[in-house]
Amino acid sequence: xxxxxxxxxxxxxxxxxxxxxxxxxxxxxxxxxxxxxxxxxxxxxxxxxxxxxxxxxxxxxxxxxxxxxxxxxxxxxxxxxxxxxxxxxxxxxxxxxxxxxxxxxxxxxxxxxxxxxxxxxxxxxxxxxxxxxxxxxxxxxxxxxxxxxxxxxxxxxxxxxxxxxxxxxxxxxxxxxxxxxxxxxxxxxxxxxxxxxxxxxxxxxxxxxxxxxxxxxxxxxxxxxxxxxxxxxxxxxxxxxxxxxxxxxxxxxxxxxxxxxxxxxxxxxxxxxxxxxxxxxxxxxxxxxxxxxxxxxxxxxxxxxxxx
Ligand code: GLY
Numbered sequence: 001x002x003x004x005x006x007x008x009x010x011x012x013x014x015x016x017x018x019x020x021x022x023x024x025x026x027x028x029x030x031x032x033x034x035x036x037x038x039x040x041x042x043x044x045x046x047x048x049x050x051x052x053x054x055x056x057x058x059x060x061x062x063x064x065x066x067x068x069x070x071x072x073x074x075x076x077x078x079x080x081x082x083x084x085x086x087x088x089x090x091x092x093x094x095x096x097x098x099x100x101x102x103x104x105x106x107x108x109x110x111x112x113x114x115x116x117x118x119x120x121x122x123x124x125x126x127x128x129x130x131x132x133x134x135x136x137x138x139x140x141x142x143x144x145x146x147x148x149x150x151x152x153x154x155x156x157x158x159x160x161x162x163x164x165x166x167x168x169x170x171x172x173x174x175x176x177x178x179x180x181x182x183x184x185x186x187x188x189x190x191x192x193x194x195x196x197x198x199x200x201x202x203x204x205x206x207x208x209x210x211x212x213x214x215x216x217x218x219x220x221x222x223x224x225x226x227x228x229x230x231x232x233x234x235x236x237x238x239x240x241x242x243x244x245x246x247x248x249x250x251x252x253x254x255x256x257x258x259x260x261x262x263x264x265x266x267x268x269x270x271x272x273x274x275x276x277x278x279x280x281x282x283x284x285x286x287x288x289x290x291x292x293x294x295x296x297x298x299x300x301x302x303x304x305x306x307x308x
Contacts, residue, residue, distance in 0.1 A: 008040035009176040009271050011286040011307075012053055014063045016170075016220040016263040016279040025062065026296055029285040032056045036173070037287040046175040046183035046215075047085040047108075053173035054081065054104035054185040065171040066102055067137045069189025071146040074196055077137055078120065080203040081187035083107040084210040092116040093203035096190075097123035101135040104187050107203075117203065137189075149193060170202055172217025174210070176267045184208050184215035184231070184266075191222060201225040205232045213269050214238040214247075220262030220279050228255050230264055244268040248304040252276035256303060276304035 014029055036053040044052070058066025058081075069077045081103035082093030092110035094103055096119060106126055110116045118126055170188040177183075186208035190200050201207030201222035208217050209231035216231035225231075230251060237247035244266055255262060256278045263277035265284050273286050275295055285294040288307050295305065 003179055005178045006176065006180045007271060007289040008037065008178050009267050009273055009286075009288060010037050010040060010049065010053075010173070011265045011267060011273050011275065011284060012036070012057065012171070012173045013217065013219055013263070013265050013282065013284040014057060014060075014171055015283050016261070016277060016281060022296055025283055026285070026294060028060050028062055029283065029294060029296075030292065032060070033285050033287050033292060036175070040175060040177055043178065045087075045179070046177040046181045047083070047087070049175040049177065050083065050173045050183040050185040051104055051108050053175070054171060054187050055102045057171035057173070058102050058104060058187050061139045061141070063171045064189045064192070065187040068139045068142060069137050070142055070192030071138075072190060072196060072198075073193050075146060075150075076196075077189060079103045079137070079187065079189050080200040081107045081185070082117075082203040082208045083111065083185045084183065084205075084208055084215070085111065086182040086210045086212045086215065089211055090116065091205055091209070093208075094123040094126070095119040095199055095203045096197070097127065099134050099136065100127050100132055101137065104185055105132070106130070107185065146193070170219040172208070172219060172265060174215040174217050174265055174267045176215075176269070176271055180269060182210050182212065182215040182267060182269065184210040184217045186217045205229075207231055209235050211235055211239065214244055214266055216264055216266040218262060218264045219282070220277075221260070224255070224260035224262045228258065228260055228262070230255065230262060234264065234266060238268055244272045244274045245304065245306040248274045248276040248306075252278060252303045273307040274304065275306070278303070
């Protein structure tokens, strides 16, 4: 079958944390961007590109997903990830899974199952069925951070997701392929120091959502993202006729009014790339086909933006 090829588009994020270590964060994001954009140019589907991008970001210990995930209140790592493919409009994901290198792979496998979102015990069963090797995503930096906070009797409500130095955060990828299909993927180690059983937005349509019209991945404080139902809210606005940038502007204005701490990236079916944040920083980078850009040093006051 032949089809009119569309220019692929790509946007990725490494969270909504502090942008200290700007050059290193930019380097990590651009490396992933170039790898995944190359894949899209070679004809990969949006879903394949998103999974590849999430895997690479999960493997980068700088970001709070996969290797380098933050520890929960009991010192354990529990990760969550989801994937949504516009061709099937199917959402799949895992919640609070442990001892696996790439949670996004589980979300991908679940695309083909009738039960598409699994939590801890079920996700562990899936890991076993897939015969994935046992993997410890703990890094020394995350361990020291947790030990320090335990010594101080956990003074912080959460780990270095938003306002502290390390540059960690949820990761996400949104892609438009040359067939005009969209996909979105998001993966996280959670907030850090949360109580056992807390469920992240990253494996909910509030934090990750895609239809044939738009795809969105969110970052920031999960509870704030869930309260705004941010990813689905932006996509619904596009479905109802707003442009992607107008949908971001309206949704982020509401989120700011509600004093939320969050960010989001997205692409629509026309190829528009947009982003927004109420947090201080959004660590995102994009590829339009003609140019690469990022939001890393974007002003703390700006709410939304789009690739020109
Ligand atoms: N947005 C990641 C989390 O709060 O779990």
